Amino acid sequence: MRAFKAVHFFPRNTCQRLPRLFAPTATVATPTGPLARRWWRRSLAPSAPDPASGAVGALAPRTLPFRVLTQLLRVQQHHFVPRRGLATQPSPSPNMELLTPQACAMRNQILSQPEVTALRDVFLSRNIELRLVGGAVRDIFMGVRPKDYDFATPATPGTVTEMLRQEGIKVVPTGLQHGTVTAVINHTPLEITTLRIDSDHTGRHATVSFTDDWEADAARRDLTINAMSLSLNGELHDYFDGLEHLSARTVQFVGDPGQRIQEDYLRILRYFRFHGKIDAHDHTDKHDEPTLQAIAANVSGLDGISRERIHDEMVRILPLPTAPQLLRRMLACGVLEHAALAHVTDKHIDRLATVLRTCEEPMCLLVALLDSEKQFLGLVSKWRLSKAEKKLGQFIVQHRDVQLTQERAEDLRVDGHSLESVLSLLEYQGDTELGDVIQAWSPPAFPVTGADLHQVDIPQGPQLGVVKNALIARWKQSRFLLGKEQLLALVPEVQP
Numbered sequence: 001m002r003a004f005k006a007v008h009f010f011p012r013n014t015c016q017r018l019p020r021l022f023a024p025t026a027t028v029a030t031p032t033g034p035l036a037r038r039w040w041r042r043s044l045a046p047s048a049p050d051p052a053s054g055a056v057g058a059l060a061p062r063t064l065p066f067r068v069l070t071q072l073l074r075v076q077q078h079h080f081v082p083r084r085g086l087a088t089q090p091s092p093s094p095n096m097e098l099l100t101p102q103a104c105a106m107r108n109q110i111l112s113q114p115e116v117t118a119l120r121d122v123f124l125s126r127n128i129e130l131r132l133v134g135g136a137v138r139d140i141f142m143g144v145r146p147k148d149y150d151f152a153t154p155a156t157p158g159t160v161t162e163m164l165r166q167e168g169i170k171v172v173p174t175g176l177q178h179g180t181v182t183a184v185i186n187h188t189p190l191e192i193t194t195l196r197i198d199s200d201h202t203g204r205h206a207t208v209s210f211t212d213d214w215e216a217d218a219a220r221r222d223l224t225i226n227a228m229s230l231s232l233n234g235e236l237h238d239y240f241d242g243l244e245h246l247s248a249r250t251v252q253f254v255g256d257p258g259q260r261i262q263e264d265y266l267r268i269l270r271y272f273r274f275h276g277k278i279d280a281h282d283h284t285d286k287h288d289e290p291t292l293q294a295i296a297a298n299v300s301g302l303d304g305i306s307r308e309r310i311h312d313e314m315v316r317i318l319p320l321p322t323a324p325q326l327l328r329r330m331l332a333c334g335v336l337e338h339a340a341l342a343h344v345t346d347k348h349i350d351r352l353a354t355v356l357r358t359c360e361e362p363m364c365l366l367v368a369l370l371d372s373e374k375q376f377l378g379l380v381s382k383w384r385l386s387k388a389e390k391k392l393g394q395f396i397v398q399h400r401d402v403q404l405t406q407e408r409a410e411d412l413r414v415d416g417h418s419l420e421s422v423l424s425l426l427e428y429q430g431d432t433e434l435g436d437v438i439q440a441w442s443p444p445a446f447p448v449t450g451a452d453l454h455q456v457d458i459p460q461g462p463q464l465g466v467v468k469n470a471l472i473a474r475w476k477q478s479r480f481l482l483g484k485e486q487l488l489a490l491v492p493e494v495q496p
Contacts, residue, residue: 098247102143110140110149111232115185119151119192120232122167128155130192131214131229131237138225141236141246142278151192152229154212157181160192178208196220198263215239222260222267223274224252249284251275257294265301269313269339272330276320285325295333302338310339311383315362323365324353340382344369359427363393367428373397395421400428406437411476413443446472447484456491463496470494 099107110116110132123130130153136146153160157179164171170184179194195217199207211217214237218227224242236243240254251274253260253267261267271291279285302310317323327349330336336344352368359365370376376397380390395417402408404426412422419439426435448471450464458464471487471494482490 098243099141100143103141106140106143106145107230107234110136110146111230111234115188115190116149116232118169118185119183119190122163122169123153123155124232126163128153128159128163129231131231133193133229134221134226137228137230137236138242138246138278140230141228141243149188149190151190152195152214152217153192154195154214156194156210160194179210219254221254222264222270224254225274225278227254246278248286249279249282250286250288251278252288252291253294257288257291258298261294261298262301265298266305266309266313268295268299268302268335269310269317271295272326272335273313273317273320276317276322276326280321283322283325285322285329287329292329292333295335299334299338302335307340307383311385314339314341314383315366318352318362318365319356319360321356323356324349327352340379341369343371343375354430355428358430358432359424361392361424361427363389364396364424364428367393367396367400370397392421392424396425396428399425403429404431404434406434407479409434409438410441410443413438413441414446414472414476414480444480446475448487452484452488453491456488458491458495466496467491467494 116132120130130151132140132149133152134150136149139146155163157173157176161171161173161181164181164183172182172184172189174180174182174191175193179196181192183190183192194210195212195214196208197211197213197216198220199209214229218229218237218239221227224240225246226242227238227240228242229237231237238244245252251271253271275287317326320326327336327344328346330339331344331346331349336342348369348371352365355365355368366379367376370379373394376393379385380393385393399412404412404422409422409426412425413419422438423435426432426438448468450460450468453464453467454460458467471490474490474494475482475487
């Protein structure tokens with residue numbers, strides 16, 4: 001179902017004050033355009049003179065559409081900006097009954113933010129439409145605060161840039177090839193993209209052409225829940241039943257699933273990620289069968305997707321509450337085989353489900369799907385994991401099979417492993433209580449330095465390292481009670 005197109009109205013008292021806007025002459029030229037002329041005749045009292053005579057006359061107590069009023073005012077060359085508070089009520093939409101109180105509250109909260117209202121006023125003062133689009137709208141109607149704010153407008157990037165700079169707003173040309181600029185207001189980045197149509201798709205890339213058609217812009221998006229847009233007066237524009245699908249906790253592609261997947265095969269992974277995101281609490285595991293069939297038929301296209309993009313999607317899927325269900329679906333569709341996880345079976349997914357009860361760290365969850373350090377290092381290369389990811393994952397896979405005690409966890413901290421690594425390992429093993437203890441514990445500093453060992457005739461080189469490590473072992477056995485003098489007294493015993 002589609003939202004009704006909005007028509008904004010001013011209150012009757014605004015229409016009744018219209019003659020004073022044309023003071024001192026109280027005359028106006030004949031309105032241009034059939035819409036303005038028709039409403040002009042219908043809005044005047046029967047006794048009012050014809051507009052052609054020049055006199056305005058008394059307005060009848062009827063409401064006047066915003067676009068007609070502004071058209072009349074332009075005849076007198078007024079730069080008319082409606083006052084805040086006028087035309088703020090959203091028009092009725094067939095889908096609005098699906099909104100939860102939390103979604104309505106979040107919508108009102110976001111639209112009243114100073115950065116959003118400041119941007120709105122820039123476009124409103126120039127009669128250019130601006131809407132919130134994409135993931136921000138989806139999150140709002142899930143009752144979740146968006147992380148990013150993406151806007152769309154029919155105005156070209158050049159026009160948007162000029163408008164914003166006229167108002168003293170910083171503009172960053174973040175993606176001109178796609179029609180995107182970023183306004184920075186109160187240190188908050190707000191992306192603004194010109195409505196566009198994508199054609200001649202080659203994987204992720206497409207030929208971009210600008211348009212003023214909101215529905216055509218929505219039609220290029222991947223999923224119906226990402227194709228909604230929200231006017232800054234609160235009106236929802238939903239061309240493909242996205243709100244209905246969001247309410248039903250289902251994910252569907254815009255148009256033909258096979259065609260949308262072939263435009264960018266990464267959309268296969270995006271489908272599962274967004275399904276997990278909107279189904280996080282209900283765990284309905286409802287999928288559209290034709291969509292799953294289209295995924296299975298096109299899954300080999302993932303082989304042409306860069307490993308970094310595969311990695312980025314997978315590490316966002318693994319921490320989702322429904323990750324085990326999603327992975328079983330992905331396994332059945334053949335997705336995991338083309339995501340460098342061909343070895344994964346139900347056994348691995350069961351282990352991930354166990355770890356997921358106490359841990360949300362992506363590297364811990366990834367390790368749960370692997371059997372050995374060799375497998376992990378192979379994935380490091382295939383997914384091009386960062387150094388930090390490699391270090392944490394390798395630490396987990398090396399120590400996961402021995403249940404940590406408090407002493408062992410303290411020893412790992414003293415050995416130089418980070419608090420985050422040890423806490424992640426404890427979460428992997430399901431011991432969150434010990435994690436609280438370790439988090440509150442500060443590892444002491446080893447009291448003996450290299451200079452101290454030099455003074456007891458231990459020369460620089462391999463021997464010094466051997467002696468120091470032996471003393472550290474004795475110090476840990478004492479639970480860090482031995483002091484410098486006591487440790488130095490042990491040097492003859494540990495010296496090779």
